[in-house]
Amino acid sequence: MxxxxxxxxxxxxxxxxxxxxxxxxxxxxxxxxxxxxxxxxxxxxxxxxxxxxxxxxxxxxxxxxxxxxxxxxxxxxxxxxxxxxxxxxxxxxxxxxxxxxxxxxxxxxxxxxxxxxxxxxxxxxxxxxxxxxxxxxxxxxxxxxxxxxxKGVMFLVTEDLKVAVSTHHIPVSEVAQNISKENIKKQIKILNQTLIEDFCVERPKIAVLGLNPHAGDGGAIGKEEIEIITPAIQDLSENGILTFGPYPADSFFQPSTYTKFDGVLAMYHDQGLAPFKTIAYEDGVNYTAGxxxxxxxxxxxxxxxxxxxxxxxxxxxxxxxxxxxxxxxxxxxxxxxxxxxxxxxxxxxxxxxxxxx
Incomplete structure (x- = not known):
């Protein structure tokens, strides 16, 4: 029907x-x-x-x-x-x-x-x-x-801001060992399809946050951005999914930055949900994508x-x-x-x- x-x-x-x-x-x-x-x-x-x-x-x-x-x-x-x-x-x-x-x-x-x-x-x-x-x-x-x-993806959404998290309810001490190139690629593919199918975005642009402060500062504060996150972004971009980053999480959630993207993938729960709930607490919705x-x-x-x-x-x-x-x-x-x-x-x-x- x-x-x-x-x-x-x-x-x-x-x-x-x-x-x-x-x-x-x-x-x-x-x-x-x-x-x-x-x-x-x-x-x-x-x-x-x-x-x-x-x-x-x-x-x-x-x-x-x-x-x-x-x-x-x-x-x-x-x-x-x-x-x-x-x-x-x-x-x-x-x-x-x-x-x-x-x-x-x-x-x-x-x-x-x-x-x-x-x-x-x-x-x-x-x-x-x-x-x-x-x-x-x-x-x-x-x-x-x-x-x-x-598998699904925890996706916090409003009309203007949509934030997913790569890892859900796990201790912060376990986040680094629970992110991988393949998982990030799978999650972004889910987000891309969700934005097209469920939110009517024809060509989604997806931002990816770094895990470490300042997105690792070129490896000085952690290697995950170089060894895991950037290679995942490159693979997805080469396959036609508009993926950008990794961006430093501390400065990303300024209106001049986040409004340029249709969706965001944060690396862990509070990295994505703390700014989301600050910006969109009254009308935010938790959606299980994928x-x-x-x-x-x-x-x-x-x-x-x-x-x-x-x-x-x-x-x-x-x-x-x-x-x-x-x-x-x-x-x-x-x-x-x-x-x-x-x-x-x-x-x-x-x-x-x-x-x-």
Whole structure:
């Protein structure tokens, strides 16, 4: 079905409910016209959300369902995963809130893999607490990569700034040994295709940051730029991917520099995310690029320090929803255009002549 006539189904996992997850979800969906744009499907607990919406005095009505297939367009649907009472302790992660975060994520991901929802938007989780309960990944990205059977790239995006990271949630002491020429090439190829397919950039220009201060100063402060990063950039450039750098990270994020590029690859988590969150904190979105499905999330955490105070800002979560929808539409249109081109190429030349004549 063409994306123009398809009411997109947005699946939502709730994260840790003792953080700000349910609050920002309900605030993002409180406008009664929101269901004109998409069909929300929350994987949660009716009793939990009723309790929290009363605390935050939000006028949000839910259509409770037992199966995602029963979701109704024009309503805010909730797959009622837990029917027992829930103990809410704002600001404190508990075994119950952590288990529900895992259950919600797993149920929503299953629906995504079964194509029962079109995109997945994840509220913030507490990674440490989930690991304690046996969750095998230090975040959403690794979990979704395992489910997809392929590697993705953590990609923080706004309209004007898009930053990916080569290494994710690992100690800084392990970053250097986890970057390689081949990994950088694979990641930039993913970014290049994502920018074309998901963000409609015809010829992406991608900047690559150095690992060391001043991008190594010609080898005086480290050899990774000379031995790993520059050779990767050269190989990609020779194969038609517009890749530039390595740039010193300390001066790159000035508007006169970063605005010249469509995407940026940083070497490690804080090198890319610290400037990104400073520049684009309110409307930043975390997108897992390179996977066969679409997952977005806000670019902030569980915010235990403000949980339950009714002051959490839903803007980043709203941006995550609408960025996911935009990517879905762009990706669908791109696939349709490619399919049409292939059909034209396969058409016998005689038939083409008749049609053109």
């Amino acid at each position: 063409s994306s123009k006539h398809h009411k997109i189904r947005v699946g939502i996992s709730i994260g840790d409910f003792n953080g700000i997850g349910p609050e920002i979800i309900m605030k993002a969906l409180k406008d009664k016209s929101i269901t004109d744009f998409f069909t929300p499907i929350i994987f949660a607990s009716g009793k939990l959300f009723t309790y929290q919406k009363n605390i935050f005095k939000l006028q949000v009505n839910f259509n409770y369902i037992d199966d995602v297939k029963d979701a109704v367009n024009g309503k805010i649907n909730m797959v009622n995963l837990w029917k027992d009472n829930v103990n809410v302790n704002f600001g404190i992660p508990t075994e119950e809130s952590t288990k529900m975060a895992i259950d919600s994520l797993e149920a929503a991901t299953e629906a995504l893999l079964n194509k029962e929802i079109d995109i997945l938007v994840t509220a913030p989780i507490n990674k440490d607490e989930m690991l304690k309960l046996g969750f095998q990944h230090a975040g959403h990205t690794g979990y979704l990569e395992e489910k997809a059977g392929k 996977l066969p499905f679409i997952r977005t999330s806000p670019d902030h955490g569980v915010a235990y320090d403000i949980a339950g105070q009714n002051i959490a800002d839903e803007q980043s979560f709203s941006e995550a929803i609408f960025t996911g929808i935009k990517i879905f539409n762009n990706r669908t249109e791109y696939a349709e255009l490619r399919e049409n081109r292939l059909l034209i190429k396969k058409q016998p030349s005689e038939n083409r002549y008749r049609e053109e004549r």
